Amino acid sequence: MKVTRLSERLAKVAEYLPKGACFADIGSDHAYLPCYVCLHDHKASAVAGEVNKGPYQSAVEEVYSHELAGRIDVRLGDGLNVLKADEVKQVVIAGMGGPLIRDILENGKDKLGRVSRIIVQPNIDARTIRQWFYENRFCLVQETILEENGHIYEVLVAERGEPGKNYDHQNLQKQLWLGPLLLKENNSVFKKKWKQEKSKKENILKQISGSKQPDEEKMRRFQFELEWIKEALEQ
Numbered sequence: 001m002k003v004t005r006l007s008e009r010l011a012k013v014a015e016y017l018p019k020g021a022c023f024a025d026i027g028s029d030h031a032y033l034p035c036y037v038c039l040h041d042h043k044a045s046a047v048a049g050e051v052n053k054g055p056y057q058s059a060v061e062e063v064y065s066h067e068l069a070g071r072i073d074v075r076l077g078d079g080l081n082v083l084k085a086d087e088v089k090q091v092v093i094a095g096m097g098g099p100l101i102r103d104i105l106e107n108g109k110d111k112l113g114r115v116s117r118i119i120v121q122p123n124i125d126a127r128t129i130r131q132w133f134y135e136n137r138f139c140l141v142q143e144t145i146l147e148e149n150g151h152i153y154e155v156l157v158a159e160r161g162e163p164g165k166n167y168d169h170q171n172l173q174k175q176l177w178l179g180p181l182l183l184k185e186n187n188s189v190f191k192k193k194w195k196q197e198k199s200k201k202e203n204i205l206k207q208i209s210g211s212k213q214p215d216e217e218k219m220r221r222f223q224f225e226l227e228w229i230k231e232a233l234e235q
Contacts, residue, residue, distance in 0.1 A: 004012035006036050008148045009155065011120055013094050016119045016142065016157045020044060023090035024083055026104060027051070031059035033092065034072045045071045080108025090117045098125030102132045109136070119159045127177045133158045134176065136166045139165050143181040145189045152193045154179065174228045186235050198229045 003198055006014060010033050017023060025034050028048035038044045039086035048063070050056040059074045075082040079089070091112070095100045101120050105112075112118075118138060120129050139161035145154050156179075166180045175183060182190050206220045208214050 006032060009153045010094060011107060012038075012144055012146060012155050013092055013119055013121055014040075016117075016155070017090055018042070018117070021090050023047075023092055024049060024080070024088045026079060026082070026091065026093045027096055028059055028074070029055045031062045031072060031074060033094070035037075035062055035066050035068060038068050038071050039066060045082060046073070047088060048072055048074045049077060049079070050074070051076070051078050079104040080111040083108070083111040085111055086114040087111070088205070089114055090119065091115050092119045094119075094121035095123060098122035098128040102128045105129075105132055106134075110226060116160055119155065121153055121155045121157075123153070124233050126156060126179065128181070130176045134163045134167075137161070137163050139163055140180065141166070143179045145179075145182055145187065145193065147189050147192070152170070152189060154182070174231075177225065178228065178232055183232060183235075186232065191233060194232055195228050198226065198233070201226050201229070 001222040002074075014033060014037055017037055019041055019148055021037065021041070022045050023034075023037075024047045025031070026049045028034060028050050030180055031050075034046035034048045038046060048059050053076065056074065056076045063069055063072045076190060093104060096104075101122055105118070118133075122129055132138075133156075137160065138158035140156060140158050140163075141161075142157040143154065145152065147153075167175050168180070178194070201222055205219060205226070208219055208222070
């Protein structure tokens with residue numbers, strides 16, 4: 001039986017699943033993540049949810065190729081609608097935009113009753129997910145930032161608990177945006193990402209200020225964010 005190989009970002013997501021995980025992988029695509037986890041952990045089981053018929057069929061074939069149909073249930077449906085209430089203990093949503101991941105969590109709140117851990121890998125705008133965790137009593141317990149094939153990814157892990165535990169409330173908005181744990185670690189990939197974002201913000205700010213009717217509110221927000229980036233890069 002061949003062992004599924006994962007991209008670096010998905011391998012990092014897999015690391016955050018406990019032994020014997022009973023999890024849902026939402027937007028599972030080819031079900032590579034559930035297959036990988038179940039091949040390496042004989043007590044693990046999963047629901048692989050996919051909204052599009054093509055990837056759904058690919059996921060079914062992948063699961064059958066590893067003889068894992070008894071432990072991985074591939075389902076066609078939108079977001080957490082593929083789940084029954086209290087069916088899983090962990091939820092993974094990887095490879096989508098932050099606002100879409102937030103909407104999936106918000107719209108499927110009734111399916112999260114037994115869920116103790118949520119692992120997300122947003123392609124953009126992780127802030128919206130941190131905000132959702134904070135407002136829904138999930139504590140952000142781990143954050144990782146990594147670079148793969150020229151792209152920078154963040155992986156966030158949250159568990160039920162005190163949502164403000166890892167935040168400094170005087171700097172809440174800054175930390176929701178940059179990531180409280182990533183800010184503390186402040187590694188080279190983090191610095192690379194925010195140097196790039198700093199250049200983008202400066203260019204946009206220049207364009208806004210040069211327009212005939214500059215959006216003062218937007219300019220103020222961008223100036224605040226630029227200051228936060230500069231502070232982080234100077235640490």
